[in-house]
């Protein structure tokens with residue numbers, strides 16, 4: 001069992017902004033290792049420290065491309081131009097996926113656990129997951145990226161999922177049917 005439980009909406013910690021990490025000490029290394037374990041166990045392809053209740057600017061991701069799990073400390077994003085649509089889910093909002101528009105390419109900078117600088121031009125799924133995770137570090141959830149009408153519909157669907165989950169006689173919440181995608185992060 002992973003060392004960390006993933007916090008779920010509407011846990012108020014998910015709305016907090018995480019603080020910069022000033023020193024990569026043993027605690028940060030342990031945090032990253034525990035988060036990688038929790039991400040793989042979930043399963044998801046990304047996880048931000050805020051999601052395990054730790055308000056520090058660190059996230060992990062593993063998109064299953066053979067390069068393994070990556071740790072990014074103090075990430076900064078430079079967003080590219082254009083728009084891409086992708087059905088996002090979130091380990092902190094179980095059961096809900098929604099089409100979210102974001103730039104298709106980003107430039108990610110930060111440092112790794114050895115203190116080495118990271119500079120990555122990301123596109124496709126990596127661009128998507130790093131934007132999702134950096135949002136978490138700023139207290140932003142993917143439902144905040146929807147336009148007002150969509151956000152309303154997503155919140156209603158989320159309420160249905162929560163009600164159904166709390167109702168024992170409903171074996172499976174209706175809004176969950178057909179959703180078998182792993183959580184994005």
Ligand code: NI
Pocket residue numbers: 089090091092132136184185
């Ligand atoms: Ni998420």
